[in-house]
Amino acid sequence: MRASAERIKTVLTWLGYGLLALATLEIAARVEDFWRSGAPLLGNYSIESVFQPSDLGKEGRPGAHFGKWQMNALGFRGPELAPPSGSRSALRVMTVGASETFGLYESPERDYPRQL
Incomplete structure (x- = not known):
């Protein structure tokens, strides 16, 4: 009976150490972010x-950011849109899609709509 109680105490001790380690990692990740x-x-x-x-x-969401992604004041990824200068008109291209169009797996400024 005594050996069983010691075994339970050891398991609970190691479980506590494991939970403490996980909490430390979570706190460290949040502080880094x-x-x-x-x-x-x-x-x-x-x-x-x-x-x-x-x-x-x-x-x-206008002005939002997460990691490498920054939204401008209109809620689009990338820098603020500048008005056309002088008498030149600007060509605007609209793209529709999901993760590839958003550039989820691309480096900043390397998403295909920006390359157009």
Whole structure:
């Protein structure tokens, strides 16, 4: 009976150490995200933070950022749109799509709509 109690105590001790290690890793990851990206220390921090619901599905949240992705004042990925200068008119191209169009797996400024 005594050996069983000792075994349970050992298992609980190691379980506590494991939980402490996981909590330490989570805190370290949150502090790093806060330091590098300005992420909130508490709450959810994911790619979903740059989107908001709309009548057609999801749209970009103006001024939002997550990791390497930055939304401009209109809710589009990339820098602010500049008005055409002088008498020149600007050609605007609209692309529709999902992760590849957004550039989810591309480096900054390397998404295909930006390359157009």
